[in-house]
Amino acid sequence: MRFFSDNAAAVHPAVLDAIAAANHVDTAYDGDALSQRLDGAFSDLFGTECAALWVSTGTAANCLALASMVPPHGGVFCHREAHINTDEAGAPEFYTHGAKLIPLDGEGAKLTPETVRAARSAIRPDVHRVQPHALSITNATEYGLVYRPDEVAALGAVAKDLGLGFHMDGARFANAMATLGGHPGDVTWRAGVDALSFGFVKNGGLSAEMLIFFRTEWAEVAKIRRKRAGHLNSKGRYQAAQVLALLEADRWLENGRASNAGAATIADAAGHRLVLPVEANEIFLRLTPAEAASLRAQGFDFYDWAEGEARLVTSWDQPQAEIDALAGAIRALGS
Amino acid sequence: MRFFSDNAAAVHPAVLDAIAAANHVDTAYDGDALSQRLDGAFSDLFGTECAALWVSTGTAANCLALASMVPPHGGVFCHREAHINTDEAGAPEFYTHGAKLIPLDGEGAKLTPETVRAARSAIRPDVHRVQPHALSITNATEYGLVYRPDEVAALGAVAKDLGLGFHMDGARFANAMATLGGHPGDVTWRAGVDALSFGFVKNGGLSAEMLIFFRTEWAEVAKIRRKRAGHLNSKGRYQAAQVLALLEADRWLENGRASNAGAATIADAAGHRLVLPVEANEIFLRLTPAEAASLRAQGFDFYDWAEGEARLVTSWDQPQAEIDALAGAIRALGS
Amino acid sequence: MRFFSDNAAAVHPAVLDAIAAANHVDTAYDGDALSQRLDGAFSDLFGTECAALWVSTGTAANCLALASMVPPHGGVFCHREAHINTDEAGAPEFYTHGAKLIPLDGEGAKLTPETVRAARSAIRPDVHRVQPHALSITNATEYGLVYRPDEVAALGAVAKDLGLGFHMDGARFANAMATLGGHPGDVTWRAGVDALSFGFVKNGGLSAEMLIFFRTEWAEVAKIRRKRAGHLNSKGRYQAAQVLALLEADRWLENGRASNAGAATIADAAGHRLVLPVEANEIFLRLTPAEAASLRAQGFDFYDWAEGEARLVTSWDQPQAEIDALAGAIRALGS
Amino acid sequence: MRFFSDNAAAVHPAVLDAIAAANHVDTAYDGDALSQRLDGAFSDLFGTECAALWVSTGTAANCLALASMVPPHGGVFCHREAHINTDEAGAPEFYTHGAKLIPLDGEGAKLTPETVRAARSAIRPDVHRVQPHALSITNATEYGLVYRPDEVAALGAVAKDLGLGFHMDGARFANAMATLGGHPGDVTWRAGVDALSFGFVKNGGLSAEMLIFFRTEWAEVAKIRRKRAGHLNSKGRYQAAQVLALLEADRWLENGRASNAGAATIADAAGHRLVLPVEANEIFLRLTPAEAASLRAQGFDFYDWAEGEARLVTSWDQPQAEIDALAGAIRALGS
Incomplete structure (x- = not known):
């Protein structure tokens, strides 16, 4: 994903x-x-x-x-x-x-x-x-x-x-x-x-x-x-x-709304892990190396940003199931 | 055309x-x-x-x-x-x-x-x-x-x-x-x-x-x-x-052959009007201004090159009817 | 020289x-x-x-x-x-x-x-x-x-x-x-x-x-x-x-006049050897390779231009003796 | 100066x-x-x-x-x-x-x-x-x-x-x-x-x-x-x-030594005003605006650097009298 x-x-x-x-x-x-x-x-x-x-x-x-x-x-x-x-x-x-x-x-x-x-x-x-x-x-x-x-x-x-x-x-x-x-x-x-x-x-x-x-x-x-x-x-x-x-x-605006909505769902799951507020379709998360590895093991692909941080981006065509899966996986990491 | x-x-x-x-x-x-x-x-x-x-x-x-x-x-x-x-x-x-x-x-x-x-x-x-x-x-x-x-x-x-x-x-x-x-x-x-x-x-x-x-x-x-x-x-x-x-x-070669074939047909019609031999899909013709105008009036669009010369280019998808029409029109100009 | x-x-x-x-x-x-x-x-x-x-x-x-x-x-x-x-x-x-x-x-x-x-x-x-x-x-x-x-x-x-x-x-x-x-x-x-x-x-x-x-x-x-x-x-x-x-x-103008004067003297000697009129301080001469070699043997240094031609340039500080020597040498080449 | x-x-x-x-x-x-x-x-x-x-x-x-x-x-x-x-x-x-x-x-x-x-x-x-x-x-x-x-x-x-x-x-x-x-x-x-x-x-x-x-x-x-x-x-x-x-x-080295020597004399006078050690011919000093104005009024020209700091540079040909005058003037500012 x-x-x-x-x-x-x-x-x-x-x-x-x-x-x-x-x-x-x-x-x-x-x-x-x-x-x-x-x-x-x-x-x-x-x-x-x-x-x-x-x-x-x-x-x-x-x-x-x-x-x-x-x-x-x-x-x-x-x-x-x-x-x-x-x-x-x-x-x-x-x-x-x-x-x-x-x-x-x-x-x-x-x-x-x-x-x-x-x-x-x-x-x-x-x-x-x-x-x-x-x-x-x-x-x-x-x-x-x-x-x-x-x-x-x-x-x-x-x-x-x-x-x-x-x-x-x-x-x-x-x-x-x-x-x-x-x-x-x-x-x-x-x-x-x-x-x-x-x-x-x-x-x-x-x-x-x-x-x-x-x-x-x-x-x-x-x-x-x-x-x-x-x-x-x-x-x-x-x-x-x-x-x-x-x-x-x-359509351009509709697509923008779609990717933003996905990001909002994930941001909601991320809670205090967020490095910055999520205002568009990019999410910056605090993740330990072990947490990042765990997410990747579950099939989520994303970008390592600064040390202990990751960047995740949602797309206009991202299936809702992927969004929900990621939100769930982040919640499951605990806080 | x-x-x-x-x-x-x-x-x-x-x-x-x-x-x-x-x-x-x-x-x-x-x-x-x-x-x-x-x-x-x-x-x-x-x-x-x-x-x-x-x-x-x-x-x-x-x-x-x-x-x-x-x-x-x-x-x-x-x-x-x-x-x-x-x-x-x-x-x-x-x-x-x-x-x-x-x-x-x-x-x-x-x-x-x-x-x-x-x-x-x-x-x-x-x-x-x-x-x-x-x-x-x-x-x-x-x-x-x-x-x-x-x-x-x-x-x-x-x-x-x-x-x-x-x-x-x-x-x-x-x-x-x-x-x-x-x-x-x-x-x-x-x-x-x-x-x-x-x-x-x-x-x-x-x-x-x-x-x-x-x-x-x-x-x-x-x-x-x-x-x-x-x-x-x-x-x-x-x-x-x-x-x-x-x-x-x-397909690339097939398309190249197609446009060359169109050019060859036109070259054949052009005869001694040709400024240069036609070896690919470009034809350089001697045309008086009146002849050029006549071809354009018949719906053929092309490029004026040097004085008294025109450049015509055939494409891979050019309909045979257009090729034949142009060849006919050039022949009809006489020599 | x-x-x-x-x-x-x-x-x-x-x-x-x-x-x-x-x-x-x-x-x-x-x-x-x-x-x-x-x-x-x-x-x-x-x-x-x-x-x-x-x-x-x-x-x-x-x-x-x-x-x-x-x-x-x-x-x-x-x-x-x-x-x-x-x-x-x-x-x-x-x-x-x-x-x-x-x-x-x-x-x-x-x-x-x-x-x-x-x-x-x-x-x-x-x-x-x-x-x-x-x-x-x-x-x-x-x-x-x-x-x-x-x-x-x-x-x-x-x-x-x-x-x-x-x-x-x-x-x-x-x-x-x-x-x-x-x-x-x-x-x-x-x-x-x-x-x-x-x-x-x-x-x-x-x-x-x-x-x-x-x-x-x-x-x-x-x-x-x-x-x-x-x-x-x-x-x-x-x-x-x-x-x-x-x-x-x-002084700039005086120096310009000085180099031009030298060129004029040489141009006068060169006569019909001149490729172009001499209007400033450059002289373009027709010289055979043998003639060019002869001038060089006499100590004149200059630039080979096109085939059979040489460029000579006079300077603001060129001694009159060098000018006269060159003019004489060119005259001596005959015509 | x-x-x-x-x-x-x-x-x-x-x-x-x-x-x-x-x-x-x-x-x-x-x-x-x-x-x-x-x-x-x-x-x-x-x-x-x-x-x-x-x-x-x-x-x-x-x-x-x-x-x-x-x-x-x-x-x-x-x-x-x-x-x-x-x-x-x-x-x-x-x-x-x-x-x-x-x-x-x-x-x-x-x-x-x-x-x-x-x-x-x-x-x-x-x-x-x-x-x-x-x-x-x-x-x-x-x-x-x-x-x-x-x-x-x-x-x-x-x-x-x-x-x-x-x-x-x-x-x-x-x-x-x-x-x-x-x-x-x-x-x-x-x-x-x-x-x-x-x-x-x-x-x-x-x-x-x-x-x-x-x-x-x-x-x-x-x-x-x-x-x-x-x-x-x-x-x-x-x-x-x-x-x-x-x-x-x-001579290049002698000149370098001369300007360094001037800077050393001034550095010595500057004492704890120095922002950085003086290792060549540039002196960075802490000066209040009033102190800077005072030095300028005495005829010393220099560069305002960061706020409250000035840069002074000595030259190979700087007269010893200028060096001494500046050193004296800096000392006179007190500390």
């Missing part, structure tokens, strides 16, 4: 259907009818004009976004444990031609306005120091916490004040929205976010992630950079089809 | 079936069972040990290959009209961190050993000049010609002699093999090719191209670069499934 | 005196009193507001200028034999993070408006092709020809029309000005030049070249890039001192 | 004399007689075969060294407050094409083997994480501490064990050697250092720093990178002359 990562989940049947339905000759690259619908679809969703580009991976989405904000000699404020800083093999440095990620601290991988302001103040504004040009946050965070609209807006105000572009890595944006409810504009552009990496692959997609520009004027150059990075698929219609299928009937 | 590019073709049904068959939980990235089969499958096909990496686009395959051969301060010999030089938005420069493409001439986008040797001799070996580190050819070429094994071997011998890595852009490798017949090893590793971009998307695939290393020791770093470029899809099994489906029962 | 390159010449005594005079404690980097005088000195010389940055080499000046004009995904029009394209080891690609030099042809390494317009027209404006963002010319050219103000202005008009930044590599700007006479503004900013690499090292300097921005708003980022490239000398006052000494009493 | 930085000091008279003595025609770039002597001179000094390259700045020396050790996708262990991490405007990222500096902690900017080993262990060896390829230390450190040979050797052993290149930033190597005494090989190549940035500019030079490769096989590519970075001065003999003059009669 795989609680290792939501990356391993299956593809939603509606996505496969949409791919099959797109299987006829159409214009190459992003000139096809489906790709051409994306700007409108996301503009409708967010309630403002958006430019929407498909790419194959969240890494590509994040890095194209950052490259829109930061020159090669600039810096990016992010959390020390942000995916862009720890899990993308230096892709941000590659796409930005050597910009520097400036890691900041904060509980549960969340940043605060105070942290960002203090970091900016510590950097002497001269040619010897790398000057920050962007702020990047992850929502839901790498520790499964969710930024609320007011928290994002406070960071957005700081970003604006300090002249920083503002990027949100939304690899689990669906999980965040499932928790937050409300309008997706509130936690993004209305809160000052300039560009959003909107994750679909962890959430029922196959190979399509979206890069959403609320600063639509950045899209033109980003499209050049996408091609230059080898991310302009020649049969783009199959990318667009996936995303449109998940937007339809709010 | 689309003769604009084989990029616009549909996906082979077996590919869609294979994707559907892969639709269950498996390890993320390239740790899944299907991805793990690729090295073996291509080693079998080529008759030598291969390292096989899926990527989303031919541009990514080409550029990861080049980056394996060329340092940032080095150069790449290629044809002036090579796809890497004219149609990849500077992706080779991006992936290699600024290596220089050194364009060479040759009819039908083919290079000869003499041309390569002369170009090397013209570059003074000192620190002021960019020194070549690789040779890249395209087979079938951008003009639809096919390098024979002996021609590739002659270039491979020059590459070895001059200390150059040797890359083959095989976006239309299936078309080349359909023409050549014989063993795919003869025109690749046995002829000195170090890395091959093996195209599947133009040939019935959806989003998976293959980068084949005959120098398997290069694969480890290339896998890091693939991740760093945002090309390590998290659900890699759907990439691998596409390729395995096309390898099965030699 | 060294006619190999003006790079080998000695340093003007006034430069050494100025360095000695600067030998006291002052602010580091470019905060010293001498460096602070440069903007004003060049603004006076050119008759418009300039931002003036010292760097150690012409390569650094050229490449910082180009990086101000061209994004990593852009292109630079230049002559095929431009120093930036053939003799800087890929430094333009390094500083611009992979921009593409687009080589154009033209006699004597000169470009014409027609050539530039035709090259621009040949590049389809889409994301697949690298789009040009700058035009770079060399004055005096790599073949010792001099662009007149009207020729530069015609190119400047094209650059403006096509949205290209306009850079002049003036490694031998002193030689060009010595030939042209008149005001240095006429052949630069009044003709549309945005940035000038103003050479001092070939012309009596020791280690200081100047990058002059007529678009002063570009200087701020260029200063960051200068530091990032390791070109912000910590004792900048010795750089500034060199340049100020050569500006004083128009 | 300038205690702001040793960057502001004058040039040693012997250096100016050597520049004047080099003022005649010679081969350009590094082909001149003086540049050709450098490999031998440093091989003699270090007692092993060295390859010795002049460059204009310590930043260039550091970054060319790092680029020899680290691929674009790799990482560099260094202290959080290392000059390469905080004061070079991202030059390491530029020269390495985006490698990641991985900052480590340690008192007085010194690293220990335990710190390095722990950092390496924390990085999962897969394609998602940037893997370290080099270790860089500064001797004397940015806080004026000096690594002893045994300390360096312990780090060198770790570097070797972990497969890391080992770089020493010796911007103040002369100060370190003045403190250590003994043979310069003991604290460098015999301790496992692969490449040393050997500072001369802070120590009586004008514009020449040295990059010393103990791994001489790295020099060939480094020379290409030097050219590509615009650091191959065309009149290299004036660079070499400076360095040879400072090597002669151990």
